Amino acid sequence: MRLVIARCSVDYVGRLDAHLPSARRLIMVKADGSVSIHADDRAYKPLNWMTPPCSMREEPVVDVDGEDTGAQLWIVENHKGEQLRITLEDVVSETEVELGPDPGLVKDGVEAHLQELLAEHIETLGRGYTLVRREYPTAIGPIDILARDESGATVAVEVKRRGGIDGVEQLTRYVDLLNRDDLLRPVRGVFAAQEIKPQARTLALDRGFECLVLDYDELRGIESDELRLF
Template structure:
């Protein structure tokens, strides 16, 4: 991973255009090729980003006489021709660190088993629903379950033991990325948990995410052979 702190301006050139004026920001370049631009707020959400596969080229900016100005230009481009053009006026920190292979998220045993059960019985969410795969990868982590509803539309399911606002935010980030993929979009969200906090349910429903409270013991078959959702 490469971490660069710089005074920079960012322009997105693609289906739309967007501009971030000159300001100090953190630039993350990951081993998978993704590039993201962060401010010192907004928690985990970047101001702008480019997901892999993409290329990064870096070159000095020249003035009218062909002399280097001391500024750098990063051009991050994906296969669709969309670009992030990052102008670095002043580099304050440039550090690279090899993190190695990540072991992945170790989930609570019940939560992991709940995900496994819902993958095996994906029709629990609706008649005719089918699973595409578990742990569907994205640039910011895997979606627990990805599938299709009876009409063939893509659905992403985030599974939690206890559903909180943080879980809704996590699913929202996944949906934002998945809906950029023309082969998957539009992607709807399902937030599934044994217990969903009222604030989390309100936030999810406000964002168009369906909430499903799951009976873990019923899924295990401890109480009945019938699968139930409440």
């Protein structure tokens, strides 16, 4: 992983152009090729990013006379031709560390079993639902369950034992990412948990997600065809 703290400006060139004016930011380049730009707020959500597969090249920035300005331009491009153009004006620090293989998130037994049971009885989500895959891989981590509803639309499901705001934020990142895929979008989100905290429910509904309360004992016995959707 390469971590660079620098004063930089960022331009996204693609379906919609976007510009981040000059400021100090953290630039994260991962071994999988992904690049993300972070500010010192917004928790873990980047200001802009490019997911793999993508390529990156670095070149000096020159003025109108062809003189080197001392700045660097990073051009990150994906297979669709979309670009992140990062202009580094002043590098404060740069670190490169080999993290090695990651064992992944180990869920507690109940949460892992909830995911397994829900995937096994996918129509708990609603009549006509079909399972695409458990632990559906993405560039930012696996989605607990990817399914399709009776109309064939894609549904991303995040499963928790106790559903808090962090879980809603996690689902938001997954849905935002999947909605960039022409083969999957439009993607809806479902936040499923044995208990959903009031603040998390409010945030989930505000973002257009459905909230599903899971009864662990009932799901193990699968006594009813559906659980409640709120």
